Amino acid sequence: MLNIALPKGRLGEKAYSLLEKIGYKCEEFDSGKRKLVFTDKKNGVSYFWVKPSDVAIYVERGVADVGVVGKDILLEQEPDVYELEDLKMGVCRMAVAAKKDFEDDTDKVLRVATKFVNVARGYYEGRGRQIDVIKLNGSIELAPILGLSDVIVDIVETGTTLKENNLEVKDEIFPVSARLIAGKAAYRFKNEEIERLLMQIREVLNDKD
Numbered sequence: 001m002l003n004i005a006l007p008k009g010r011l012g013e014k015a016y017s018l019l020e021k022i023g024y025k026c027e028e029f030d031s032g033k034r035k036l037v038f039t040d041k042k043n044g045v046s047y048f049w050v051k052p053s054d055v056a057i058y059v060e061r062g063v064a065d066v067g068v069v070g071k072d073i074l075l076e077q078e079p080d081v082y083e084l085e086d087l088k089m090g091v092c093r094m095a096v097a098a099k100k101d102f103e104d105d106t107d108k109v110l111r112v113a114t115k116f117v118n119v120a121r122g123y124y125e126g127r128g129r130q131i132d133v134i135k136l137n138g139s140i141e142l143a144p145i146l147g148l149s150d151v152i153v154d155i156v157e158t159g160t161t162l163k164e165n166n167l168e169v170k171d172e173i174f175p176v177s178a179r180l181i182a183g184k185a186a187y188r189f190k191n192e193e194i195e196r197l198l199m200q201i202r203e204v205l206n207d208k209d
């Protein structure tokens with residue numbers, strides 16, 4: 001039995017389609033329901049429908065054997081797991097954004113609003129820039145508009161949210177895409193199963209290229 005943690009939402013649905021294609025089908029899987037655990041004994045698979053930022057925790061603690069999680073979350077949380085494959089889905093980038101007319105006054109501490117506190121700290125530390133990190137949980141774009149922060153560090157996908165709020169990208173920090181991760185104990189004890197899954201995923205991904 002392989003236990004798989006999927007991130008709730010569009011990315012999780014895409015990941016499920018990929019897994020379904022290679023035989024990890026779960027008859028009762030339905031992302032629209034409130035149900036959070038789906039098991040298909042015949043196909044030897046259990047899916048956990050998890051909040052995206054919690055996927056790595058379930059995998060790290062061995063409750064799920066493998067999971068699908070964004071590189072943004074991996075770099076923020078640095079969980080003790082194996083990153084097995086770039087799934088080339090959920091592609092976006094981590095960026096610094098601000099109001100179009102924003103100019104950095106280096107005499108002042110820069111106020112940075114973000115969900116990605118560690119990413120933001122690391123980025124500005126590398127530049128020797130002193131910052132005041134303001135941790136938010138969503139709608140980060142509001143912060144510079146309302147004067148809560150000077151800049152934001154956030155995910156940009158289509159750029160629509162920034163555009164509609166008169167903000168723009170000032171710097172790109174790193175590209176982001178979904179990764180297949182495995183727990184260290186699971187990788188050891190279910191090695192054959194996880195390697196088989198990985199090989200099949202690679203085949204599908206290569207066919208797409």
Ligand code: PRP
Binds near residue numbers: 141
């Ligand atoms: C993410 C991110 C941006 C938006 C970017 O938010 O924080 O707000 O998507 O996408 P775009 O470039 O295509 O407009 P999400 O929808 O995850 O919600 P959140 O505001 O709760 O973070």
